[in-house]
Amino acid sequence: MRRSFLIEIGVAAAVIACAAVFGSFAESGALRDGLIRLCCLGLFAVSLNLLVGYTGLLSFGHALFYGLGAYAFCLLMQTGTVGIPVAALASLVIAAIMATLIGLICIRLTHVYFAFLTLAIQMLFYSVLIAWSGLTGGEQGLIGGIPKPPFLGIDLGDPRQYFLFNVVVFVASLLILRRIVTSPFGAALRMIRDNPQRAVFLGVDVPRTKLAAFVIASVFSAVAGILMGLYVSGAYPNFAYWTTSGEGLFMIMLGGINVFLGPVVGAGLLLVLETVVNAYTSHHGIIIGIAILISALGLRKGILDFVSDAWMRRREGQAAPTAAKTSLPMEGSTAVAADRRSVLEGRV
16 A cells, blocks of 8 residues: 555656646646646546445536635635735635535435435525625626736746646545545445445444545545636636536446546537537537437447446456466476366365
């Protein structure tokens, strides 16, 4: 485990170093903005997959915390009395408290009941955002921008510095989530997903573990919302609308539910599809829906799931002849014959 962790740290450092070089020399603002959106939406999708792929909880209301993180952060920043670190930390605490309260209600339900209850609570939150126009700006959202005072030598008003900051937060969040899913806690989540009764028999506190997963996923969804709020310098009701949760599920379906980075790949594919389709037609929903149908009905799994399964089959195919050769007994070996006879007798 220590070796794998060091490898993950090395990969994370390499990604950040490449981002630093790219941010320093890249002239294309559009490409830089696209990568920032990929970080925000990719982190949102990975946090959702902690519930869907690892815990077996299908949430239709995950965007609630994405929008909550963005609104809480931007409202605090618009007061002009707090800095970015304090506003971000306070927003995450608010998201954690809200997730705990909602989770205590929802985790007692399973399958479709859990999914639609989270959807109902999300739409209630969305309605509050629209109705409370004095605080949230109503349908227009929090317009007018937010201040971005420098902190710890970082000036997020500089697009290049914000790009690097976004990548660092994104990579650090993925690293933390990766450690979570590979820990004993992550093993407990998969056990709950596969066989809740067996998990109870082995001593796993299923409700508490589900609640912990729900809160963790919600907090990282709020982190993604904060990054998006910084990017657009505001917050808008569609952040917490049901279609945003649907897009998160589409990203997971496109990229892969069983591979950790699958949702990030799905987010990238969705952004590319939207960019290409919007350049030629306004009916992007139809084209994206067709692409998802092709992925679901043709591959029957996400892109990375398909690649991972093909790779594993290839490795098993290569290992099988080698194993067969090493297991063949030497002709005329009385010891091997005796071992074989004893095994057969034991089976009988």
